[in-house]
Amino acid sequence: MTAVDAPAGPGDSEDAPQRALRRRASLRTALVAVLLAALAAVLLIVAVTTHVSLRSQLDAQLDAELARTLARGPGPQPSGDLLAFLDAPGQGEYLLGAVLEDGTAVRGAWRDDDGDLEPLTAQDLARISAALEEEDGTRDVSLSIGRYRITEEDPVAGRGPGGGGAAELAVGIRTDSADLTIARLDLTLALVSLAALLVTGLAGSAIVRRTLRPLEQVASVAARVADMPLEQGSVALTERVDPELARAGTEVGEVGRALNALLENVDGALDARHRSEERMRRFIADASHELRTPLTAIRGYTELLRMTEPLGDRGAESLERMEAQSARMTALVEDLLLLARLDDGAPREQQRLDLAELLMEAAMDARVTAREHTWRLDLPDEPVEVLGDPRQLAQVLANLLSNARKHTPAGTTVQVRLRLHGREAVLEVADDGPGIDPSVQGDVFDRFTRADRARSGRDGTTGLGLPIVRAIVVSHGGDIALDSRPGSTVFTVRLPLAPPAV
Template sequence: MSARPHLAGRRASLRRTLVLLLLATVATMCLALSLITHISVSSQLHTQLDAQLQRAAQRAAGPGSAVGPDDAGGADDAGGAGGAGGAGTPGGAPGSGEFELTAVLDADGAVVSASWRDAGGTVHAISDLAPLQAAVADTDGDRGTVDLAADGLGEYTFRLGRGPGGQQVLAGLPLDPLRSTLARLDLTLVGASLLALLATGILGSLIVRRTLRPLEEVSAVAGQVADMPLARGDVVIASRVDDRIARSGTEAGEVGRALNLLLENVEGALETRQRTEEGMRRFIADASHELRTPLTAIRGYTEMIRLTEELTPHGEQSVERLEAQSHRMTALVEDLLLLARLDEGAQAALTEVDLAEIVLDAVMDAQVTAPDHEWRIDVPEETIQVRGDARQLSQIVVNLLSNARKHTPLGTTVRAGLAAEQRSAVLRVEDDGPGIDAARTGDVFARFTRADAARSGSEGTTGLGLPIVKAITEAHGGAIEVDSRPGRTVFTVRLPLAD
C-alpha cells in the first residue's frame, strides 16, 4: 500500500487557499476604494485650488478686472472680494493669502517684478525671474505652472489676468500643500488597507479553521481507515465520524454520514470475505490431510506390486507412471498444506540461519539435477544471518532455481547472487532466458498461474512454486519482486538481517 500523504499538509493547503482568496478579495476592495477616494479628494482639492487661484488673480488685477476669457461675469464678485481684502493693487504686491505669488508683466509680456507673501504677512521679492518668464512664455492660454526652487518656494500654479488699465498681472498659488495633502491621504489609505488585511487574515483564518474543523475530522477518519491493512486477515473498522458531525444539513455532515455508511458496507464485505477465506483454508487443509492417506497407500501398493509381481514391460511402465504421478500429487498436497498454514499465520520456530550456506547448497543441488544449464553463484565469504525457518528459507531458493530451470531452454545461464544491502539480505536469481510476457508479469505470484509459452519447459508445473516463495518471504517480513524482459529475468528477494 502506498504511503498516504500527510493529512496536516492537505488541511493547511485548504485553509491557506481560502484565506488567500479572502485576502485577495479584501485587497481588491481596498484598492478600489483607495483609488476612488484618491481621485475624488484630488478632484475636490484641485477644484478648490482653482477657485482660490481665481480669487487671487482677481485681487492681483484689482476691481473691475477680467481674469481669463470666461471670467467676465464674475469680475464684480472677485473684485469685491479683492477690495474687501484691501490687498490687490496693480503695483504687484501679493494678496492676503499665505505664500501667494503676484507678478506684473509689461506690454510685451515680460515679467517686470514678482513677489510672494510668507505666513507672517511679509512680502518677499522674487530674485530670479527667468523661470517665471519661461513659464509665461510657454503658457498656452491663461494657466501654467512654474518651479521656483531657486527661491525655495517649490512648484506653483499661476493664472494670468488683466486690470482695468490694461496692465497684465499674474497670480499664483503653491502646489506643495495639495500634494502633501494627497500624500498624507494615500499613506492613511495604505495604512488602513494594511490594517484591514491584517484583521481579515487573522479573523478569516480563525473562521476558516473553525468552519473546516468538521471536515478535518472526517478526513482524519478516512485517513485512519486508509492506513489499515485491509488486504487480508480479520479486519474490524472501528473508526467512525462522530454523530454530532455526521448529520444532514451541512456539507461536512453529509460527507461524514456518507463515509459512515461506506465504512459499514466495507466492514460487512470484509467480514464476508474473511469467512469465505477461512472456509476455503479449512477446506484445503482438510482435503490435503485426507488426501495424504490414500496417496501414501498408493505409493505403498505401487512399491509392493513392483517387488512382488512379475510385470510386462508395459506393466512396468504403467507402474512407474503411477508412482511418478503419486509423487507429484503428494508434492501438490504438501504445497497446499504449507500455503494454508502460512495463510493462517502459523510460523515454525525461528532461529538465526546462514542464508549464504543455503544458497550454496541449493545451487550445487541444481548443478547435479540440471547439468544442461549453466549455473553461476555470487555469494560473499562472510555469513549473512537472517532470522527464520531454515527449511522454509531453503524452499525459497530451491523454488526460484527450479522455476528458472523449468521455464528456460537448455543452455540458459542462471545466476544466484546474495548480498547485504541496508540492513537487508538481498537474494537475486537471474537468467538469460526468453523472459516473461509483460501481460503475465503481474500474475506470476498468483496461485495456480502457469507460465506462458515463452518460458514453458517440458516439465509440468502446479503453479504454486512462486506463490509459496512469496508467502514464505512475507511471513519472514520480507518482499519479493520480478523484473523481466527478453534475455534477462531477475527475481529479487529481500529479507531483514538478524539483529
C-alpha cells in the same frame, strides 16, 4: 546487475495524514486568500475614490483662490508693471506671477516665505510657457521653487510697457499644502488598509479553521482507514465519524453520513471476505490431509505391482505414468498444506542460520540438475546470519533456482548474488532469459499463476512455487520483488538479519 527495490505497498503510505493535512491547509489558504482579495479590492476602490474626490476638492479650492487673486490683484498698476500686484497688501506668500508676450513668459517673480519678491529663472519661465501652450484653464507645473497651479488672464490692451500694447498675465499659487494633504491621506489609507487586511486575515483564518474543523475530523477518519492493511486477514474496521458531525442538514454532516455508510459496507464486505478465506483455507487443509492417505496407498500399490507382477511394455509404461502423476499430485498436496499452514500463521522453527551456506548448497543442487545452464554464485566473505526455519528458507532458495531453470532455455546464465544492506540480507536471482510477459508480472506471486505462455517452460508446474516463496519470506519478516524485461529477470528477496549474538 543491480538490486531491485521492492515496490511500495499499502503499508508504505505513512505520509498520507501529512498529505491530507497539506490539502486541508491549501483549502484554508484558498478561502482566506479569496476573503483577503475581496477585501483588498473593496479597500482599493474606497481608497481610489477618496483620493480622487479629495484631489478634485482641493484642486477646486486652488482654482477658486486663483480666481480671487486675479479678481483683486492684477489691475492697472501706477507703475505700469504687471507684476506690481505681487507686492500689494494682503497677498499670500509663495504667490507667483509671470508676464506673457505672444504666449511666452518673458519675466516673472514670486514671493518667498519672508515676503520678498524673487525673480523666476529662465528655466522656470520656459516650463510655464510650455505648460500654457499644452493646456487651457488651470494646470499644474513643477518648478525649481516647488509645484504650482497656474492660470492666465485674458490679454488686456494698454498693459504693455508704457501703457501700450497688449500683454497677458499668468498667476500661480503653490500646491504644497494640498499635495501634503493628499500624501497624508494616501498614507493613512494604506496603513488602515494593511491593518484591515492583517486583522481580517487573522480573524478569517481562525474562523475558517473553526468552520473546517469538522471536515478535518472527517478527513482524519478517512486517512486512518486508508492506512489500514485491508488486503488480507481479519480486519476490525471500527473507525467511524462522530455522530455529532454526521448529522443531516449540513454539507459536512452529509459527507460524514456517507462515509459512515461506506465504512459499514466495507466492514461487512471485509468480514464476508475473511469468512470466505477461512472456509477456503479449511477446505484446502482438510482436502490435502484427506488426499495424502490415498496418494500414499496408490504409490505403495504401484511399487508392489512393479515388484510382484510381470508386466509387458505397455503395462510398464502405464505404471511409470501412474507413479509420475501420483508423485506430482503428492507434491501439489504438500505445497497446498504448507500454504495453508503459512496462512494460518502456524508457529515455525526459529534458528540462527547462515543464509550464504544454504544458498551455496541450493546452487550446487541446481548445477547438478541443470547442467545446460550457466550458474554464477556471488557470496560475501563473512556469514550472513538470519533467524528462521532452515527447511522453509531452503525451499525458498530451491524454488527460486528451480523457477529460473524451468522457465528459461538451455544456455541461459543464472546469477545468484547475496549481499548485506544495512540490517538486511539481500538475495538476487537473475537470469538473461526471455523475461516474463508484462501482463503476467503483476500476478506471478498469486496462486496457480503460470508464466509458461511468456517463457519457454518445459517442466510441468503447479503455479504454487512463487506463492510459497512469498508466503515464507513474508512470514520471516521480509519481502520479495520482481523486475523483468527481455534479457533480464531479477527476483530480489530481502530478509532481516539476526540480532548480534550476546
